Amino acid sequence: MLSEAGDGFHGKTVLVSGSGNVATHAAEKATELGAKVVTLSDSGGFIYDPDGITAEKIDWVKEHKTHRRGRISDYVKEFKGAEFHEGKRPWSVPCDLALPCATQNEISKEEAEILVKNGLKALAEGANMPTVNEGVEVFRDAKVLFGPAKAANAGGVAVSGLEMSQNSARISWSADQLQKLLRDIMRDIHGNCLEYARGEDGYIDYAKGANIAGFKKVADAMLAFGVV
Numbered sequence: 001m002l003s004e005a006g007d008g009f010h011g012k013t014v015l016v017s018g019s020g021n022v023a024t025h026a027a028e029k030a031t032e033l034g035a036k037v038v039t040l041s042d043s044g045g046f047i048y049d050p051d052g053i054t055a056e057k058i059d060w061v062k063e064h065k066t067h068r069r070g071r072i073s074d075y076v077k078e079f080k081g082a083e084f085h086e087g088k089r090p091w092s093v094p095c096d097l098a099l100p101c102a103t104q105n106e107i108s109k110e111e112a113e114i115l116v117k118n119g120l121k122a123l124a125e126g127a128n129m130p131t132v133n134e135g136v137e138v139f140r141d142a143k144v145l146f147g148p149a150k151a152a153n154a155g156g157v158a159v160s161g162l163e164m165s166q167n168s169a170r171i172s173w174s175a176d177q178l179q180k181l182l183r184d185i186m187r188d189i190h191g192n193c194l195e196y197a198r199g200e201d202g203y204i205d206y207a208k209g210a211n212i213a214g215f216k217k218v219a220d221a222m223l224a225f226g227v228v
Contacts, residue, residue: 008122010034015095016053017041018102019072022126022156024062026099031055039090041102042072046090049075049082094118101126109134116142125149136207143203151193151210158185192217 014035016027019042027037036052040061049057057079064070076082091098091111098120100106104127107115112135115123123139124147125131131139131146139146162181166172173181196216197209222228 009097012036012096012121013038013094014097014099015039015090015093016099016101017046017090017106017130018100018127019061019065020101022153023099023101024058024065026101026126027053028055028058030097030099031058035097038095039093040072040075041090044071044073045084045086045088047072047075047082047084048090048093049079051079051081091115092118096121098123099126100130102130104128104130105132107131107135109138111135112138116144120144123147124152126153128153140205140207145204146206148207148210150214151189151206154189155182155186158182 009030010033012035014027014030014037016023016030016037016039019040023040027040030037031052031054037058038050038052039046039048040053041047042065053061057075060078061072061075064074065072073084073086076084089106089111091107092114095115095118098107098115100123106127107130109132112131116138120139120142122145123131127149129149136146136148159178159182162173162178192213193206193209194204195209196212197204197206199205199208219228
């Protein structure tokens with residue numbers, strides 16, 4: 001859903017957890033949209049780069065993690081000014097936006113409260129339910145825009161579907177064509193969530209919107225096939 005945010009990322013400080021494909025691509029897209037990504041992590045801890053993790057630095061992380069099988073802690077040896085925080089997660093660092101892309105339940109209720117206290121404006125999940133239920137309630141109570149994994153992290157499944165389409169039709173799309181197709185899919189998902197997400201107080205509850213939109217899609221399919 002990052003492309004849908006557009007200028008909403010420009011000049012914002014972003015925390016990203018993880019350092020695998022999802023995390024590095026999320027960091028790459030956020031940077032492309034004008035944000036300043038300052039963290040990445042792995043199971044050993046997280047790095048904080050106050051100067052920002054640029055596209056060139058992200059390329060280094062991709063190479064280091066994929067081909068050299070290195071640890072994210074090595075980042076501080078390569079880039080001056082960066083810090084490594086052993087055994088910790090990045091959610092104590094002040095930020096505007098957060099993109100948890102590492103693992104399930106990586107944001108606790110207490111960490112959610114710290115994020116809100118430090119000025120978090122929006123969070124989009126890039127892993128399988130990385131926020132515990134109590135943390136989601138913290139974000140909802142604080143009126144933080146919260147993109148649940150079932151919607152915000154749908155891009156991976158969408159790309160798998162596009163790959164199947166290419167294979168079946170024996171065609172090949174360029175990177176730009178693939179980006180446009182993915183952007184259109186995510187824009188539709190965003191629109192479906194938004195249709196049911198706005199509350200009486202004006203707050204956009206994307207988790208609620210995603211749940212209702214998903215239920216309606218299944219219900220419509222059951223009606224169409226005569227199941228009910």
